[in-house]
């Protein structure tokens with residue numbers, strides 16, 4: 001017969017284990033990271049199956065769409081921040097930290113901004129937009145994605161309306177204006193296809209180094225990390241993130257993780273997706289300067305992958321299926337957290 005004391009200890013241990021592994025966020029915090037987050041819009045909060053998952057599993061909320069320019073100043077001089085307030089208010093009420101996304105991005109720029117013709121006017125419009133939006137949320141956010149997707153995949157500058165009129169100066173202006181409006185919030189440069197080596201990663205590193213050398217206030221780099229299941233495009237993810245962190249001296253984060261599957265999803269592909277989630281989360285865990293992981297949504301019911309031309313023929317990128325059943329991907333993310341210290345396995349490809 002077992003002695004009562006050890007049995008009690010075992011039970012307490014099991015109970016504690018279950019408690020600390022109650023959510024992705026509590027598990028990742030236990031591993032020394034700041035958060036496991038997700039992106040949210042108001043429609044997710046009014047979905048009674050989605051909201052409780054957001055509340056239970058995640059410690060950080062990124063505003064998926066509500067703080068983009070097209071939502072916040074669609075008409076010149078008329079700021080509409082109510083939807084962003086809904087998301088930020090919910091997040092703070094639920095004790096989450098918040099990442100604001102994204103101040104300056106070529107996507108969804110209103111026509112009146114696209115039509116600006118002079119550098120002088122663009123400077124003043126950028127300054128006013130950033131000052132108004134950042135001041136409104138001053139003291140409430142953990143971080144802002146200040147500039148999003150400034151480079152092409154070959155490392156050249158993207159020809160956005162901002163770049164056409166101001167050249168690389170627009171990035172400096174944006175970081176300085178954001179810092180003046182909220183000196184405490186962390187300011188991030190955010191981009192995709194920088195989770196692996198290549199000219200784009202090199203361009204991001206060079207820009208961050210230049211900004212730091214010039215004293216421009218930049219604090220972090222976000223690697224979006226939108227992946228395709230098992231396509232071999234991510235070998236050496238932890239090494240690339242480590243290189244990004246070491247060569248810039250900045251904190252980094254995985255900001256928009258998802259893993260899309262070529263239709264139709266089947267058991268084999270879902271198992272591979274499980275492995276990709278594990279591998280990706282483990283890559284952040286392996287890099288001391290990586291502060292957290294954010295997935296780009298909760299349920300396959302709502303994902304950009306279903307709406308975008310670029311991802312036609314792909315599906316099911318998230319950790320809960322359309323009926324809110326946890327997928328194998330969830331277990332993969334948990335394993336990625338718990339495998340701390342183990343080198344992420346190398347993917348095929």
Ligand code: 9MR
Pocket residue numbers: 064065068107108148224256303304307308
């Ligand atoms: O998930 C977002 C989707 O709902 C929007 O329609 C789309 C266009 O604004 O943007 C999606 O999010 C993008 C993010 O803002 C920047 N990185 C790529 C994301 C997926 O397209």
